[in-house]
Amino acid sequence: MTTASSRTNPTASPEAAAGCNAKSTSIGARGVSKSFVSGVVRVQVLQQLSIALCAGELTLISGPSGCGKSTLLSLLSGLQQPDAGQITALGQDLGRLNKRDLEHFRLQHTGFVFQGFNLFPALTALEQVQLPLGYLGLSGAVSLERAMRALDEVGMAQRAQSRPAELSGGEKQRVAIARALAKQPELLFADEPTSALDADNGQRVIDILHQIARSHGTTVLCVSHDPRLVRHADRVLNMEDGSICNDWRPSTGPSGLPRRPATSPETTA
């Protein structure tokens, strides 16, 4: 269990703490801090946070609203820059990339899934998934094949010609996952992907994300305040007030010991 050490000592090796070897570490943050100015007040959101994420795993960042989950996800994905500290992804120091290279990195290597699906009302499911593949410069035939394969993987091939208005929330989110998946990204980020869904659909979505991590070796980082998702993750990072207060694996429980109900992270998520 890491995090006490990686939180208080940013020079400790987060890779060792994460339980990934150097080869499978895909994203690393070292001593990362981030604050925002709100009116005349500066709000410190993240302070000296260090973490390493492993390829082929679904890592869940869990914690109450406002604790800094989305901010951490946006830093790790290169959407925002930290005030201090270093983020490395797929061996690249994101802070050293210029704007254009960072955009290229994000286009080539990252996929995103959001709470609100972000689908275009006028496009069919197939067109939604094919659209970003055009930006990758893929030919029509290749993008069609990839898009259909991605829709099939999330169980939506039969609905390829449906528009968002004809789909349920769970189906829309599966199309959004297919859109991210079709890019074949090494890094997949999901911010509250189940928050607009009922329990059954939420479970299906998290299971699909987990399956993507396993079968494609993708690093899947999912942010959620929903404690029901915890048992579907390979690894859980519990956040409070901008720090990771617990880093554990549901298969073994905290510290590899059976979990005690009174202190279970599930009860504090």
Ligand SMILES: Nc1ncnc2c1ncn2[C@@H]1O[C@H](COP(=O)(O)OP(=O)(O)O)[C@@H](O)[C@H]1O
């Ligand atoms: N762009 C921003 N400008 C000002 N404050 C922000 C901004 N983004 C986030 N915050 C603040 O940072 C804190 C953490 O936000 P966030 O990372 O979105 O939390 P979470 O995703 O855990 O709900 C909140 O107090 C939020 O108001």
Ligand SMILES: [Mg+2]
């Ligand atoms: Mg958030």
